[in-house]
Amino acid sequence: MEKILHAVDTALPASLERLFAFLRIPSISAQPAHAGDCRKAAEWARETLAGMGFEARLSETRGHPGVIAHNFSAGPDAPHVLFYGHYDVQPADPLELWNSDPFDPQLVEGPRGPRIVARGAVDDKGQVVSFLEAVRAHLAVNGKLPVRLTVLLEGEEENGSPSLAELLTNERDNLRADFVLVADTNMWNFETPAITASLRGLAAIDVRLHGPSRDLHSGLFGGIALNPIFALTHILGQLKDDQGRIQLPGFYDNIAPVSAAQEAAWAGLGFDVNAFLGDVGLHQPAGEADQIPLAQLWARPTAELNGIYGGYQGDGSKTVIPAHATAKLTFRLVAGQDPVKVLDAFERFVTDRLPKDARAEFTRGGAAPGYSLDPNAPFLKAAQAALQAEYGIQPALIGSGASIPVVEAFKTILGLDTLLAGFGLDDDCIHSPNEKFELACFHRGTRAHARLLAAFAG
Missing domain, CATH: 3.30.70.360 (Alpha-Beta Plaits)
Known part of the structure; x- marks a missing residue:
């Protein structure tokens, strides 16, 4: 593992060059004028994956194409992971509120060190490239991956995924896997990784x-x-x-009621309900009186x-x-x-x-329907161990009060559970001007992905 992590560290400048090339493509799926840019981004991803030794192709839909790539160098008996991300981005408006051109990525100093500033920096091009760079490190050191890997990149996530069901249905046989890994979510905070284990x-x-x-x-x-x-x-x-x-x-x-162990774990996260509500001019939790605040938000x-x-x-x-x-x-x-x-x-x-x-x-x-991961799922246990190894702290098992439609689609169409483990932060300004991805989060996210791939192999 140390050789792979060293490869990630030494390749960081080249990783940023590849990410910046991806970020320069204004792949705004909601605007017809950028349809050509969306295809250009899909082609960039396909060519990148092919250059890494994947069998990679575009999968056409009524909208923007998907990208599907396979690397089965681990052999037929290895676990099979389906990685999902998206190459499209939100519109950059209002442009006058950006401190730089949203499609001319910049490395800017911030309170936590350098940060990548561009549209798509964290949602989701930065997180996609972070995963791909972890894959690249495994291939560079070992010449193969520890798991069978299928990569699926969508081009319409930021526009409501109107063609996702079509894409998954058309490619069902090519998307068979043991589970789905998604890196389009946040850490609990800058020091603490998180796995989103439930969705409402x-x-x-x-x-x-x-x-x-x-x-x-x-x-x-x-x-x-x-x-x-x-x-x-x-x-x-x-x-x-x-x-x-x-x-x-x-x-x-x-x-299922929230267990005492889960309540205790959430209590340890240091969630400040007064600050959370105070930011929107409120003070008193208004949900079920016998439930703790995070249960009201995530589990009820x-x-x-x-x-x-x-x-x-x-x-x-x-x-x-x-x-x-x-x-x-x-x-x-x-x-x-x-x-x-x-x-x-x-x-x-x-x-x-x-x-x-x-x-x-x-x-x-x-x-x-709502969604909840089996707390005893082997891939979840493996992910917890891998993230703890990288960050030196047990990852937070959190919920989301919102819905993520792609997770439902993976369950209903492909019959697959989804592990949501991303490396963004709450202050990354996704969908807003000056979207950013902390360089430390990009780098450590890449290292964490490298560990995750190894851990999934068992």
């Missing part, structure tokens, strides 16, 4: 409550006619109790009202009883919950409480 899913729904056949004069009909806004808010006000628990029947069925489901409207919305006063009222809701779900069953339960919850003369109309949106 999502179920979205709109409800429109209908009352009178038209808007009514509130003087002529007030007091005798049903007001849909009152009716809807009365029903939605019953969705949570005073302890923050959601009142849909069966909502918490099949959810939610019901959120995202919007509510009805009646007159203009300036001044208009004395009407509206014909209908509408609310938009999303449920953040955890492993064990079925999004369809949750939406079914919500529809019954509303329908059972409708006053006479009211009817409800529902429109369902996106639905994706």
